[in-house]
Amino acid sequence: xxxxxxxxxxxxxxxxxxxxxxxxxxxxxxxxxxxxxxxxxxxxxxxxxxxxxxxxxxxxxxxxxxxxxxxxxxxxxxxxxxxxxxxxxxxxxxxxxxxxxxxxxxxxx
Amino acid sequence: xxxxxxxxxxxxxxxxxxxxxxxxxxxxxxxxxxxxxxxxxxxxxxxxxxxxxxxxxxxxxxxxxxxxxxxxxxxxxxxxxxxxxxxxxxxxxxxxxxxxxxxxxxxxxxxxxxxxxxxx
Numbered sequence: 094x095x096x097x098x099x100x101x102x103x104x105x106x107x108x109x110x111x112x113x114x115x116x117x118x119x120x121x122x123x124x125x126x127x128x129x130x131x132x133x134x135x136x137x138x139x140x141x142x143x144x145x146x147x148x149x150x151x152x153x154x155x156x157x158x159x160x161x162x163x164x165x166x167x168x169x170x171x172x173x174x175x176x177x178x179x180x181x182x183x184x185x186x187x188x189x190x191x192x193x194x195x196x197x198x199x200x201x202x
Numbered sequence: 203x204x205x206x207x208x209x210x211x212x213x214x215x216x217x218x219x220x221x222x223x224x225x226x227x228x229x230x231x232x233x234x235x236x237x238x239x240x241x242x243x244x245x246x247x248x249x250x251x252x253x254x255x256x257x258x259x260x261x262x263x264x265x266x267x268x269x270x271x272x273x274x275x276x277x278x279x280x281x282x283x284x285x286x287x288x289x290x291x292x293x294x295x296x297x298x299x300x301x302x303x304x305x306x307x308x309x310x311x312x313x314x315x316x317x318x319x320x321x322x
Contacts, residue, residue, distance in 0.1 A: 125306075125307075125308075127307070127308040127309075129247075129309075131247070135314075136297060136312035136313065136314055136315055137239075137247065137297070137299075137309070137312055138312075139302070139308060139309060139310050142302060142306070142308035142310070143306070143308065148310060180246065180247050182247075182249075182307070182308075183307070184307045188263075188264075189261065189264070190249050190251070190261070190263045190264075191237070191239075191249040191307050192249070193239075193246055193247040193248065193249065194246070195246050196246040196247070
């Protein structure tokens with residue numbers, strides 16, 4: 094079972110970028126996807142849970158969606174402080190645990 | 203405010219064990235499942251396992267099944283993760299993370315991380 098993310102994406106300030114997360118396991122289609130932002134030397138931060146829910150305090154520039162075996166994180170109005178690593182995750186029944194994608198490094202040009 | 207504080211960095215020799223603690227402020231961990239996640243240098247996040255609110259039930263990733271033990275002391279809001287038979291591949295930052303809701307598998311409060319270095 095794998096969650097596949099692009100290794101890197103980039104954008105300019107103010108732009109909208111998306112990060113994809115595709116699952117190889119059939120049960121990915123039925124399990125919820127979550128997204129985390131991770132800055133070096135800090136703890137990961139929950140951005141999106143249950144596919145599209147935003148915790149309090151997370152700006153609405155961040156949005157999540159899921160369709161079938163593919164999920165996406167969209168960041169609009171890109172800011173320099175958004176430069177970080179982003180991870181998707183989901184429970185996997187075959188693995189009997191939480192899988193993380195390989196992570197996507199966002200560079201703000 | 204949720205506050206989760208982990209124990210300090212450790213240096214261990216191959217074959218040794220390490221026990222990392224994760225203490226939460228009042229009510230942060232009560233009635234919540236807690237997960238452990240690690241990140242090796244230059245690598246992504248890796249889930250290790252979960253412990254239930256009472257500490258009576260655990261589920262571990264198969265990779266760590268034979269080497270990891272997760273426990274908790276509900277009286278002090280502290281969760282522990284012990285990893286044995288360490289090798290250099292266990293050099294990583296270890297995080298505890300609170301499950302958002304009844305084993306929902308999203309993590310809404312994280313410790314600051316504990317660096318474990320395994321070196322002879």
